Amino acid sequence: MKFRAVALGLAISVPIANAYTGDLTYYTPGQGSCGETNTNGDAIVAISHLLMSNPANPNANPVCNKQISIHNPTTGTNTIATVTDTCMGCAIDDIDVPQDLFNIVAPSGNGRVHGIEWTTVGGWTFPGAPGDSDSTPAQSSASPAVQPSSTAAAAVPSAVLPTVSVQEKVAAVVPSPAAAALSESESSSSPVAPSVSAAAPAAASLSAAQQPSSAPASSSASCTTEGQTVCSADGTQVGTCTTELTVQLGPVAAGTKCVGGYQVMANSRLRSRRD
Known part of the structure; x- marks a missing residue:
């Protein structure tokens, strides 16, 4: 008996997936939004209008001329109607x-009339509409496009890893307080020492310096x-x-940038201090 109950649930899952219950109203038809x-x-x-897609070009709506089955549970009446128009004042389940x-x-x-039930004939769905994921098993297997988006979302943490590595490398080259004080005193007395504002272009070029192809050749100072x-x-060596x-x-190293350390300038003051 339990097996039969499960089988019955599977049998009715297809029509329920594309079933709606809402209000039924009437209007005077004319030039429909499907161009007829x-x-x-x-x-x-x-x-x-919440289910009809492509409002900018209604004639190209993919659901135009598709059919729905309308059922009135009070009278037991059933009928088939063809989609040819858009109802701008209808709620999502109304027709x-x-x-x-x-x-x-x-x-x-x-x-x-409230409580009118209607379903899509053949199990088709409204593309891009709310609840579009509630498709039949056959349609679900034919739409694997959802998988790449979830894979891309899972790849986001790995894309952030280079940024974390940069922060660790930066912390490793921060000079001691004594070295920082020495650098500040020399930069204030030397006319050719780099100013504080010079650090801004170097920091602004962080992303460019991270590219392996832009790394400069070795030099001495x-x-x-x-x-x-x-x-x-410039923070690149x-x-x-x-x-x-x-x-x-x-x-x-590729993907990192040296910042916050002692900025060497090959000038006479440094050579004099070395002597």
Whole structure:
């Protein structure tokens, strides 16, 4: 008995997926939004604007000329209508039909009947409409386009990893307070020392310096403290001060940028200090 109950649930899942229950109203048809001229005697239906797609070009709506089955549970009446128009004042589950068809479905109605059930004939769905994911099993298997978007969302954390690595590398080259004070005193007395504003272009070019193809060639410069981590003024090279008070600058690792360290300038003041 339990097996039969499960089988019954599977059997009714297809029509329920595209079933709606709303109000039935009537209108005077004319030039429909699907580009056809309709009359009162036509078995046509106007669907809510919340379900009809492509409002900028209604004639190209993919649901035009598709059919729905309308059922009145009070009278037991069933009829088929063709989608040819858009109902701008309808809620998402409501439908609007010509008065002749309204009188067939709800002969005792007064212009609006609640609880009218309707489904798409053949199980088709409204593309891009709310609840579009409630499609039949066959349609679900034919629309794997959802998978790439979820895969792209899962890939976001890995794309952020280079940024985390940059922050770790930056923390490793921050100079000691004594070295920072020495750099500040020299920059204030030397006319050729880089100003604070010079750091802004270097920081602004962070993304460009992170590209492996833009890394500069190695170069050498003088320094003042043995063992000190030294960065070039533009933040693209890094090296360690040797016992000879010189440093061999080389490109920073791909994807990182040397910032906040001692900015070496090969000028006479530094050479004089080394002597």
